[in-house]
Amino acid sequence: MMRWRLILLALLTIAMSLGCAASVNAAADLGYRAQRVFVDVQNDPPSQAQQDESNRLSQESLGLQLLVMPLAFGSLAGALAITLVLARRWQLREDAPTSASAA
């Protein structure tokens, strides 16, 4: 009856963990490309256009980093929620004979 909700929760959890991993990967890549301009500043100083490009990449990297924590928390909380639902179902199943006999 409620199984499709559990499946939906599992799919959401997997999607959020994949999104978290993708965000970390993209943010690290953008940050690396932004820093690469300044590898040899003494001998090869970056032009203004390169600095602007580096700033843009850094901002995008920071923006992606903002996504990492909510996605990571969402995936972890989703995993815990699945366990909680299963634990509650177990509890209700175990308590059913007791409550029936008490009534």
Add this chain to the structure above:
Amino acid sequence: MAKNSGPDPRFDPRFQRGYDGPEPDAPATPAASSPLDSAGGSRPAASTPAPSDGDTAHGVADVVAPAASSDEDGFWSPPRRNPFALALLLGSLAMIAVGLWLFWTVATASTFPNGYDRTAQALSILQQELTPALLMAGLLGVIAWVVLGAGRAPARGRR
């Protein structure tokens, strides 16, 4: 020394080597009664079919009957542990432990992450962003475990 090939007259021939009759489907002699059976003979066997006298509405009562009779017999069975609640608690504690470890590694790092190393940058992002998420989720899991146990407490108190 010749071996006697006939059945031993002291025992039932159905359970001896060389018996060629119909299959024995029940023990010839009744099994010795166990202390459990002698203490309370009213407990129904697990394989005993439910009485089919048309009262299918009493299905719950049929399920309850063995537990009630075991209580009347004086035998107490320990409550079964909820494996999912245990997994919830252990998972939450593991998240908190990993979060604390990551926090410790970030706080005690002696150098800044190298911006020119892509792997080091990715690990740095993971450390900084995953630490609070792990701690928050772990604490939330512990709270959920406590709430799960609190929801069951009144049911135990009724006994």
